[in-house]
Amino acid sequence: MSTITTERRSKPRRVAGGLAVPRVGATLLALILPVVLVVSWQMSGTNGSVFGGALPTPDRVWEAWLKWAFGASSTMGLNPYSGTWAESVVFSTIRVAKGFAIAILIGVPLGICIGWSKLVSMVIDPTIQWLRPVPITAWLPISIAVFGISDFGSVFLITIGAFYPIVINTTHGTRDVEKNWIRAALMMGSSPFTVLRRVVLPAALPSIFTGLRIGLGIAWTAVIVSEMVAVKSGLGYVLWDAYYVGRMDIVIADMVTIGLLGYLSDWLIVRVDHFVLRWRRLQSYNA
Template identity: 40%
Template sequence: MERIERRKTRRANPLRLLDTGVGLVAPLVAIALWQWVAASGWVNPQVLPAPSEVWRKWVDYLLPLVAWKDYADGGWLSWAFSGELPADILASLYRVVLGFALGAGLALPLGLAMGASRSVYAWMNPLVQVLRPIPPIAYIPLAMLWFGLGNPPAVFLIAIGAFFPVLMNTVAGVRQVDGIYLRAARNLGAGRLTMFVRVILPAAVPYILSGARIGIGTAFIVVIVAEMIAVNSGLGFRISEAREYFWSDKIIAGMISIGLLGLAIDAAVNKLNNHLLRWHRGLEH
């Protein structure tokens, strides 16, 4: 069995490298086209700076030590500190994790109850269906009125953004358990609690994890919007600040940072899902 697993791993590694190489083609072509358009002078560099300028600004945005100046009178070195990007990433991630934990922590038990109980579903579903179409951005005025400025309104908005994807996927996962499993458990004498813990909950786990993946993606979108309006730190705030000073290179650098961070978060969540669902994949891995 170990030999078979090693062979599968050896076969999979070249395929993964090939997929990674193919996936890099489109971004590289887009960057080359962008550089060509910027170098041709077809657009105002204040509106669309060249990739080289964005890269320089991104490095300045990332590194904690970017410049120094030698004073002629005493020979002292004066260091100019930047390093805003690591601090902004940590601030945004803190809000995302806290808001997602709050939203998912409330959605999971409610979703399990709505999926497992017809009476709970009948009571709660109308309210959920009324609130679900309201985008989290629409709550911004109320969030600022209730919580003021800073982290509380941002965490509130993120919790709302994460709540409904987790809730709806949990309800769907519990309600769509295959009836064969339920009948088999009843025939084996399983009680309601045992059936819920040993049959319904494991069968719903793939749906719950899919909802969590969607919810954390939504939370990451909401945090950027919240930081542009109600917070004075984070990636969204830094982009809004750059807009006020017409720093297009810093705006694009911030956008690229958001994209890379979102890609890393999605890849980590996907890897965690695959690890937790090894039993569900069967002989595929």
């Protein structure tokens, strides 16, 4: 047993093309393009700006973010963004978490039912495919009319955005389960519910996690869109307000913040994916 474990741990991690890259090396490779872009952006600026003053250089964005994140709160209105970064991050993150959780609770069971039952598929799937092309922005008037300027309106839009990739990927994952596995389980006396729980769901999990990652990315898009119009707080509200008053340094700092939050939340989904589906890595080690 110890020999097998040692062999598994000693195998290098492979990437595309068959090259074995250490984890630290992979991190450094991932940083090359962002560093090149930032350096090029900084060097192309004159007097702290780019494109004739339309955009600030990275050093000005960094200074603006420091004041936004750690500056003293202003009571005189001189710098309304000072010291409000953490508050905006918390507001947006909570809304994304709520909307994403609702989308999971509805989308995953519904996708399994659609993929498992032809009757459910014929009744529900056409309506989902009909509504799916409607963009999030088209739901804004309905959200404001029904929920007003409130958090629930934002959560509603996030749920709508994250729901479709989750339910569609879950449906395809359920439909693509090897039919011989299902037949074998049924022949061994398993009930349909047991087959669904012990065979179909585990086999569909890779597709489900793919849907979760796509849905989470759309959730961050939806929260920014909703906060620009449907609520008066959060990163989306700050982004639009900063653009309105000409604070492009805050706009870019806001964009970078959104990107980092999206990256970290996606990384968390990937970690959960690797933990839940660790049996797939064992199969690859044994292959």
